[in-house]
Amino acid sequence: MNETPTVVVQNLCKAFVGPDGKRFAAIDHVSMAVRAGELTALVGPDGAGKTTLIRMMAGLLKPDSGSLQVLGIDVAAHPQSVQDRISYMPQRFGLYEDLSVQENLDLYADLHGVPQEQRHERFTRMLDMTDLARFTERPAGKLSGGMKQKLGLACTLVRSPDLLILDEPSVGVDPLSRRDLWKIVQQLVDEEQLSVIVSTAYMDEAERCGRVVVFNHGRLLADGSPGTLRQRARGMTYTASPPQGTPARELQARLIDRPDLIIDAVPRGGNVRFIRRAEEDEPRLKDVLRDAPYEPRPEELEDAFMMLLRQQEGEKGATKPSGEAPSIAVNGRQDQPVIVVRDLVRKFGDFTAVASTSFEVIRGEIFGLLGPNGAGKTTTFRMLCGLLPATSGYLEVAGRNLRTARAEARGRIGYVSQKFALYGNLSVRENLEFFGGAYGLRGQTLKERIAASLEQFDLDPSAQSGILPPGYKQRLAMATGLLHQPDILFLDEPTSGIDPLARRAFWRTITALAKGGVTIVITTHFMEEAEYCDRIAIQDAGKMLALGTPQQVREQTAASGAQDMNSAFIAIVEQGRAQREIAANSI
Amino acid sequence: MRRCLDYLAKVWALVHKEMLTLVKDPANRTLLIVPALMQALLYGYGATYDLTNVPYAVLDQSRGAASTELLARLDGTGVFHRVATLTSSGQLAGVIDRSEALVVISIPSDFEERVAAGQQAPLQVILDGRNSSTAGSAASYVSSIVASYNQSLGNVSSIAVVSRSWFNPNLESRWNMMPGLIASLSLIQTLMLAALSVAREREQGTFDQLLVTPFTPLQILIGKAVPSILVGLLQSTIIFLIILFWFKIPMNGSVWLLYLALFTFTTASVGIGLSISAVALNMQQAMLYTFMLIMPFMLLSGLLTPVRNMPEALQMLTYANPLRFGIDTVRRIYLEGAGLGDIAFNFIPLLAVAIITLPLAAWLFRNRLA
Numbered sequence: 039m040n041e042t043p044t045v046v047v048q049n050l051c052k053a054f055v056g057p058d059g060k061r062f063a064a065i066d067h068v069s070m071a072v073r074a075g076e077l078t079a080l081v082g083p084d085g086a087g088k089t090t091l092i093r094m095m096a097g098l099l100k101p102d103s104g105s106l107q108v109l110g111i112d113v114a115a116h117p118q119s120v121q122d123r124i125s126y127m128p129q130r131f132g133l134y135e136d137l138s139v140q141e142n143l144d145l146y147a148d149l150h151g152v153p154q155e156q157r158h159e160r161f162t163r164m165l166d167m168t169d170l171a172r173f174t175e176r177p178a179g180k181l182s183g184g185m186k187q188k189l190g191l192a193c194t195l196v197r198s199p200d201l202l203i204l205d206e207p208s209v210g211v212d213p214l215s216r217r218d219l220w221k222i223v224q225q226l227v228d229e230e231q232l233s234v235i236v237s238t239a240y241m242d243e244a245e246r247c248g249r250v251v252v253f254n255h256g257r258l259l260a261d262g263s264p265g266t267l268r269q270r271a272r273g274m275t276y277t278a279s280p281p282q283g284t285p286a287r288e289l290q291a292r293l294i295d296r297p298d299l300i301i302d303a304v305p306r307g308g309n310v311r312f313i314r315r316a317e318e319d320e321p322r323l324k325d326v327l328r329d330a331p332y333e334p335r336p337e338e339l340e341d342a343f344m345m346l347l348r349q350q351e352g353e354k355g356a357t358k359p360s361g362e363a364p365s366i367a368v369n370g371r372q373d374q375p376v377i378v379v380r381d382l383v384r385k386f387g388d389f390t391a392v393a394s395t396s397f398e399v400i401r402g403e404i405f406g407l408l409g410p411n412g413a414g415k416t417t418t419f420r421m422l423c424g425l426l427p428a429t430s431g432y433l434e435v436a437g438r439n440l441r442t443a444r445a446e447a448r449g450r451i452g453y454v455s456q457k458f459a460l461y462g463n464l465s466v467r468e469n470l471e472f473f474g475g476a477y478g479l480r481g482q483t484l485k486e487r488i489a490a491s492l493e494q495f496d497l498d499p500s501a502q503s504g505i506l507p508p509g510y511k512q513r514l515a516m517a518t519g520l521l522h523q524p525d526i527l528f529l530d531e532p533t534s535g536i537d538p539l540a541r542r543a544f545w546r547t548i549t550a551l552a553k554g555g556v557t558i559v560i561t562t563h564f565m566e567e568a569e570y571c572d573r574i575a576i577q578d579a580g581k582m583l584a585l586g587t588p589q590q591v592r593e594q595t596a597a598s599g600a601q602d603m604n605s606a607f608i609a610i611v612e613q614g615r616a617q618r619e620i621a622a623n624s625i
Numbered sequence: 626m627r628r629c630l631d632y633l634a635k636v637w638a639l640v641h642k643e644m645l646t647l648v649k650d651p652a653n654r655t656l657l658i659v660p661a662l663m664q665a666l667l668y669g670y671g672a673t674y675d676l677t678n679v680p681y682a683v684l685d686q687s688r689g690a691a692s693t694e695l696l697a698r699l700d701g702t703g704v705f706h707r708v709a710t711l712t713s714s715g716q717l718a719g720v721i722d723r724s725e726a727l728v729v730i731s732i733p734s735d736f737e738e739r740v741a742a743g744q745q746a747p748l749q750v751i752l753d754g755r756n757s758s759t760a761g762s763a764a765s766y767v768s769s770i771v772a773s774y775n776q777s778l779g780n781v782s783s784i785a786v787v788s789r790s791w792f793n794p795n796l797e798s799r800w801n802m803m804p805g806l807i808a809s810l811s812l813i814q815t816l817m818l819a820a821l822s823v824a825r826e827r828e829q830g831t832f833d834q835l836l837v838t839p840f841t842p843l844q845i846l847i848g849k850a851v852p853s854i855l856v857g858l859l860q861s862t863i864i865f866l867i868i869l870f871w872f873k874i875p876m877n878g879s880v881w882l883l884y885l886a887l888f889t890f891t892t893a894s895v896g897i898g899l900s901i902s903a904v905a906l907n908m909q910q911a912m913l914y915t916f917m918l919i920m921p922f923m924l925l926s927g928l929l930t931p932v933r934n935m936p937e938a939l940q941m942l943t944y945a946n947p948l949r950f951g952i953d954t955v956r957r958i959y960l961e962g963a964g965l966g967d968i969a970f971n972f973i974p975l976l977a978v979a980i981i982t983l984p985l986a987a988w989l990f991r992n993r994l995a
Contacts, residue, residue: 423837424836424837425833425836425837427992445839445840445841446839448837448838448839449838449839451837453833453834453837455830455833455834457830458830459829459830459831459833459834460831460834461642461646461831462829463646463649463650464642464645464646464649468642468645471638472638472639472641472642473834473838474638475634475635475637475638475639475641475642476635476638476639476835476838476839476840477838477839478631478634478635478839480634480638518834528837
């Protein structure tokens with residue numbers, strides 16, 4: 039059984055017509071084989087072709103050329119016989135929001151024709167694994183994002199498949215739910231010797247798999263076990279410590295601005311981890327690092343992944359250094375708070391989304407709001423931007439009270455939303471003109487600002503905004519948010535859905551802005567991005583659980599042995615939940 | 626002065642953006658002109674109660690000079706066309722049942738003698754009542770022909786009705802219908818456009834981006850309302866020009882007053898549309914609400930059936946219907962040449978609707994609970 043591969047892909051091609059009317063190859067001459075009884079990860083940035091490949095495996099798309107065999111069957115010729123034997127969970131699983139958890143399970147069991155006598159046992163096992171047994175009566179629409187995803191997985195697995203295919207099951211899911219989800223998948227592989235193919239953008243998830251296949255722009259870049267892939271970065275990985283008083287992100291910015299010497303650099307745990315180019319010599323490296331001491335560190339899968347991406351894209355200089363800090367006139371003292379929040383409360387009916395929260399954000403600071411799905415961070419964020427009125431409490435933004443001077447306060451902030459929220463059928467220039475006008479800019483001033491920001495963000499003014507690639511859409515959103523030179527820039531999950539290289543470029547810009555005196559408030563799902571922040575706040579169930587520098591937050595959980603931000607986050611949220619349970623039981 | 630200019634510049638930015646998004650979409654561009662054009666022509670030709678062709682059958686059992694003369698008069702109208710000449714009363718039901726004839730005229734065998742003797746001569750007219758209004762018109766047409774024949778025979782009745790219909794001398798239903806369309810056709814488009822404007826932004830996420838700008842609710846309201854009103858007036862103008870120059874229905878009133886009335890009417894419609902838009906979560910909901918409202922607006926407007934024929938309670942309800950006063954005002958200006966003094970009352974319910982819905986929409990923009 040184990041000798042025959044579950045999936046055999048040979049010279050597979052699939053092209054689509056892009057929004058700009060041009061054809062592009064979503065899958066470009068890919069050949070690979072997936073072993074049975076193993077967990078195989080398809081990794082790659084958004085738009086790499088992972089979903090296209092998965093949909094072809096599930097018989098939902100026909101390949102243009104090449105052959106594709108799943109469980110020994112030619113999918114293109116007999117999609118139904120493949121579909122009868124596999125379980126496929128698409129990125130957005132079709133749960134019926136008005137039906138209860140149990141009704142959803144019943145429905146999917148009916149759809150797949152699961153015999154009545156098998157259901158009870160299967161349901162019990164699924165509900166037990168997903169920890170949803172307590173919620174069988176709850177409508178699916180009222181579950182949190184993580185729970186919905188788990189229910190989706192349970193519905194996918196109402197019958198026992200020969201192959202399980204999961205398309206980015208952890209997208210938009212917080213670290214806690216992500217961990218639970220992977221526990222379930224791991225359990226299935228261990229106990230049922232199930233073959234699983236999973237696509238992901240997270241390297242820590244890929245690391246758990248027996249086999250990792252790396253894609254980018256429709257091409258297969260590498261294929262092997264995490265151990266063999268890691269080898270590629272051997273001897274090139276280092277950690278540098280910034281000198282006292284310098285934020286790690288500034289050292290990181292210095293390194294990433296030298297693509298001739300450094301392949302990649304990220305702040306991590308107060309230090310900067312970087313990958314050097316093998317061919318470059320020590321003295322030049324020392325020259326860039328200056329007063330920052332550095333030492334080798336063991337290579338990781340992520341290092342190899344970044345190297346592969348850079349190799350493919352680096353030649354054309356994908357991340358051109360975004361230059362020096364944009365000239366932004368900063369008025370007021372440096373250490374003054376620009377956001378003051380005291381006893382902020384927001385209730386929706388009986389439900390308290392944000393409970394008595396207080397904090398301050400200082401000028402020029404990068405402030406990160408983190409929390410699991412439904413923790414209240416979005417609500418807090420929306421209140422800070424003036425999108426949602428507070429139920430009670432004091433809220434001051436850029437020196438203006440948000441209750442009494444809402445429009446004035448809004449004039450001093452910039453906002454970049456999670457989804458692309460500019461007018462898709464207007465051109466880049468028209469969007470900038472409109473939002474400039476909205477902030478009271480006109481005439482010569484408006485013209486100059488638009489010209490400057492087109493230059494700074496490298497945008498084509500006549501391009502239609504709606505069909506820009508995701509990275510450029512985000513640049514436009516940033517340009518729009520900064521056009522009126524705000525004191526504070528609010529960014530809501532700005533890096534979800536853009537590839538790691540674009541994320542590096544994005545953070546390079548943020549670092550420059552903060553250096554120029556702009557205060558940044560940001561929410562993110564990527565815990566490692568908290569390392570760029572000066573201070574972070576972790577919320578759960580509407581309460582502030584931790585507030586401080588990333589270092590302080592990590593130390594708060596030192597007892598639990600948390601090394602990185604991800605495990606620190608999980609530890610803090612779990613501590614908070616345990617305490618709440620104790621408090622609830624003592625009443 | 627400077628602040629005033631700043632204010633106007635901001636509002637202009639929003640109006641400009643709204644117009645751009647409207648015009649940039651090719652589907653939108655056709656929507657602005659084609660439906661108004663098409664519907665005006667369709668209604669002009671299609672929606673009419675006028676009788677121009679009445680198929681009829683005859684059962685002439687008298688076959689005398691009097692019956693021949695009467696039938697000749699009927700045929701001479703150009704409206705009545707004989708489709709069958711029946712020979713027995715048994716065939717009578719068949720022609721009506723099969724809708725071959727709308728009217729059957731049955732002349733009894735003693736018709737000739739009675740007319741000659743100066744006696745009352747009954748003439749049976751059988752109508753297809755399945756279409757009551759056409760049958761009614763046909764019946765009255767027959768009566769008037771019989772009356773004029775009576776007169777030619779010298780049977781002058783003591784009272785003769787001489788009617789002249791003002792404003793629409795030939796009582797063409799097109800004259801009644803078309804000016805009403807200036808208001809009603811543009812209502813559909815204006816309502817839809819306004820209802821989608823905020824709902825679309827909410828659905829696409831752009832509304833949040835708009836709300837974080839320093840725009841005040843009033844500025845957003847103006848920015849959203851002005852383009853919809855302009856589009857409404859554009860549509861009204863298209864229909865107005867078609868009626869005036871294509872169907873050649875004479876305009877008796879002042880163009881300025883007509884446009885003042887149309888502006889007030891369109892503003893009230895936009896107020897309703899924007900309120901729908903501010904409540905709706907997405908475009909689908911906005912469409913649903915709009916369709917739910919358009920039907921009663923049309924039925925209770927007096928476009929097809931007079932408001933005074935409706936039950937008392939429904940008549941009260943029509944005061945909330947801008948279309949009722951829109952149609953009435955436009956008709957009266959167009960056909961009667963009514964002056965401002967004559968129609969001043971109609972502005973009150975229109976303004977009332979606008980004054981309630983527009984601020985409601987502005988308030989809802991920001992205060993609608995997520």
